[in-house]
Amino acid sequence: MTRPRKLALAGAVVALVAAGAYLSAVNGASSAIDPSRLVTVERGPMTRSVVATGKVEPITKVEIKSKANGIIERLAVDVDHRVETGQVLAELDKENLNARLREARANLEAARAALTAAEAQARKNEIEAEAPDLAFAKSAEQRARSLAEQKLISQEALDQARTVYEQAANRQRAAQSQLLVSRAKIEEARAQVAQAQAAAERAVEELANSTIKAPIRGTVLTRDVEIGSPVSSILNLGANATLVMTLGDIGQVFVRGKVDEADIGFVKLGMPARITTESFRDQTFSGKVTQISPIGIEKDNVTTFEVEVSIDNPGQQLKANMTANAEVILEEKADTLVVPEAAISYDDKKAAFVDIADPAAATGRRKVPVKIGIGNGTRAEVLEGLKAGDKVVLPG
Secondary structure: OOHHHHHHHHHHHHHHHHHHHHHHHHHHHHHOOOHHHEEEOEEEEEEEEEEEEEEEEEEEEEEEEOOOOEEEEEEOOOOOOEEOOOOEEEEEOOHHHHHHHHHHHHHHHHHHHHHHHHHHHHHHHHHHHHOHHHHHHHHHHHHHHHHHHOOOOOHHHHHHHHHHHHHHHHHHHHHHHHHHHHHHHHHHHHHHHHHHHHHHHHHHHHHHHOEEEOOOOEEEEEEOOOOOOEEOOHHHHHHHOOEEEEEEEEEEEEEEEEEEHHHHOOOOOOOEEEEEEOOOOOOOEEEEEEEEOOOOEEEOOEEEEEEEEEEEOOOOOOOOOOEEEEEEEEEEEEEEEEEEHHHOEEOOOOOEEEEEEOOOOOOOEEEEEOEEEEEOOOEEEEEEOOOOOOEEEOOO
16 A cells, blocks of 8 residues: 555544544533423514403493382393493383372462462452552541531531541551461462472473483493382482493493502503403403502502503403403514523623533533513513524523
């Protein structure tokens, strides 16, 4: 064998030995890492959010109670029926109310008749108070006195003329006093008419109130009475009056949930939210933050704040009292590098780093410092230090 050929063969053997040693090292390093602990760095969306869990409630909800007492005679709607403003919901028995109205109207007519009689009596007293015969009696008495002075009539005739005049004057004074009484009776009669008028109007209103109508456009959420149920008036019992039904406009609903005090500082009015429910697991509804409670609620040494998220519900798929999760979007990026948060570690100086697979390293891994962006508790954004396709090592 020639010398050049011997050298070439020796070089090939060395190369094979070196390659075998490298492959042995790589395979040895790789075998030290369980493949299930390797995660590929990818690009994707990243969202930082907080979740408020609560019940779906209509923004507008009204408890329907009757202004009149009575018995339910007819129910015009049932649960889940949609109603318009002014639509009849229920009617009470009107027999007693009609009788009360007839009585009130009769009392009003009697009061008006009494007023007419009082006015007539007053007119009579006015005429008597004017005393048209008093002037004649006075003139006759003066003439009689003049004649008596001339000895043309007797004293008896003079006394008779004086008596007639005094009687006319007394009748005038009595009529004037009676006129004051008659005028007072007129005022009393007018007051009785006004009172009877008010009673009649009240009876008309009570009769009208026996027909219960919808004050808003919405859906019947609950119906709390049946035909024949007694109903008490809200005018008499206030909040303790009988609840007839509940209406709500579920075209616009909201979820009121609790947010931890550690996160509430990041939540702002108008922030978008994604709402999910158990009933529609594959569907997400859109909403926004419309109210943040200014005062926290402490329970079991944990302080939370109520947050209200409003949701458009035109198809009325969301029903009142459904349990819903409202994910308030604090920050969102459509395309960024993401890794599992479990892969991120911190040194004594709180600097973040990850281990990535490196076949050339003795342990098969290499520590790489990274700069972390937003996170959601499961995944985190990587701003610097990694690239798509890198393999990060999860802790064992």
